Amino acid sequence: MASLSREQVSALTRLTELADQRGSAVYLVGGPVRDLRLDLPPGDLDVAVEGDAIALAARLAETTGCRLVRHARFGTATVSGDGAHIDLASARSETYQTAGALPTVRPSTIDDDLHRRDFTINSMALALNGTAAGQLLDPSAGRADLDAGLIRVLHETSFQDDATRILRAARYEARFGFRLEEATRDLLVRDLPYLETISPARVHHELARTLLDPEPERALSRLANLGALRTLHPSLHFDSDLATAFQRLREIAPRAVPSAYWALLTWHAARSAAEPVIARLGLTRRQADAARALNALREHPPQSGARPSETASLFSAQPAAAVWALAAVGSGAAREQAHAYMTRYRNVRPLLRGGDLLALGVQPGKPVGDVLARLRAAKLDGEVRTRADEERLVRDGLARNDE
Ligand code: ATP
Numbered sequence: 001m002a003s004l005s006r007e008q009v010s011a012l013t014r015l016t017e018l019a020d021q022r023g024s025a026v027y028l029v030g031g032p033v034r035d036l037r038l039d040l041p042p043g044d045l046d047v048a049v050e051g052d053a054i055a056l057a058a059r060l061a062e063t064t065g066c067r068l069v070r071h072a073r074f075g076t077a078t079v080s081g082d083g084a085h086i087d088l089a090s091a092r093s094e095t096y097q098t099a100g101a102l103p104t105v106r107p108s109t110i111d112d113d114l115h116r117r118d119f120t121i122n123s124m125a126l127a128l129n130g131t132a133a134g135q136l137l138d139p140s141a142g143r144a145d146l147d148a149g150l151i152r153v154l155h156e157t158s159f160q161d162d163a164t165r166i167l168r169a170a171r172y173e174a175r176f177g178f179r180l181e182e183a184t185r186d187l188l189v190r191d192l193p194y195l196e197t198i199s200p201a202r203v204h205h206e207l208a209r210t211l212l213d214p215e216p217e218r219a220l221s222r223l224a225n226l227g228a229l230r231t232l233h234p235s236l237h238f239d240s241d242l243a244t245a246f247q248r249l250r251e252i253a254p255r256a257v258p259s260a261y262w263a264l265l266t267w268h269a270a271r272s273a274a275e276p277v278i279a280r281l282g283l284t285r286r287q288a289d290a291a292r293a294l295n296a297l298r299e300h301p302p303q304s305g306a307r308p309s310e311t312a313s314l315f316s317a318q319p320a321a322a323v324w325a326l327a328a329v330g331s332g333a334a335r336e337q338a339h340a341y342m343t344r345y346r347n348v349r350p351l352l353r354g355g356d357l358l359a360l361g362v363q364p365g366k367p368v369g370d371v372l373a374r375l376r377a378a379k380l381d382g383e384v385r386t387r388a389d390e391e392r393l394v395r396d397g398l399a400r401n402d403e
Pocket of ligand 1: 029030031032046116117118119122123162164165171209
């Protein structure tokens, strides 16, 4: 049975004592309540405070020596350290003036706070103090939906108020193996056009969270099937080839995964659509560079039968994420060469160093760099193996220069 860690329990106990002193009611809310019920270990702890969350967080940080980060604009704060990470927010109500815009926020009760949330499974709270301590607050029957494996919105216009919930719904479905409750699915499909009201930064934020899940291709395939991806941009596709590429990428390059995923997401965008897709996804500069490089490699793949040194010189100028992505998605020779480069060629160095070359009579400066590059190419292509082979190549080169 998953439960809070010892460190998390002790942080929440301290928090509750401080909240009691201030007369504030505190609740564990949203994700951690859901995860505990699903028997999953909760990560970050979300706490709603009926009162001043920032002041309470500051007090907690002060008494425990943990780190405090305040987000005054949002009335939230984070306290982290000693094996626990707590996000505190003042309980609030939200009203949406226009679709997609951030809501107007007012301090309020836990009940209002639960009613502003995305899905019933995220709308539960556990009272941490007061007479209700230990009680589950579940005004939208989230527990029943959790047990039935259903994603359900709280009201009819939920996706219109905030269409990022469309992206979130697919994430939770895929992550927990749940499904959209029928009426929620109809509302989601009806309200797909509201995705246009969502800024690239918010799209990026939600998809980045999705890409952190162990098998993001599941949520992305679902978003494609629901029509959400093409609503975000007509050139954004996700098919079984890309799903396979995602899986392959995790096998070959576990550490390169998030940045290469982003590049792969743009794989099906035709050349003229690459920039609009990059903009719609709100890619960072590095992510965009990798996406552009992958696009260029798709247009001009390495020649089949190219020598390893030619492959290396093509790929060494590209962002690693783009080459990993090609190794996961490209066809035939391009894929093999990208893989060979990332796993072998890029680590190949000559045995001789700059000092050795000077001792052999190579001129300092650029000539040393040129000879090292020539040696590396020869080694990649199997023309030299031993130190003696390399020395011979250098001497032959010097002799030719003297002729
Ligand atoms: P993940 O790890 O995927 O982010 P999470 O459940 O921790 O999952 P957060 O994005 O951290 O989700 O959000 C925390 C809580 O805030 C959610 O459980 C939900 O109750 C609420 N929430 C987040 N985004 C929205 C939204 N767009 N609309 C309504 N409620 C939201």
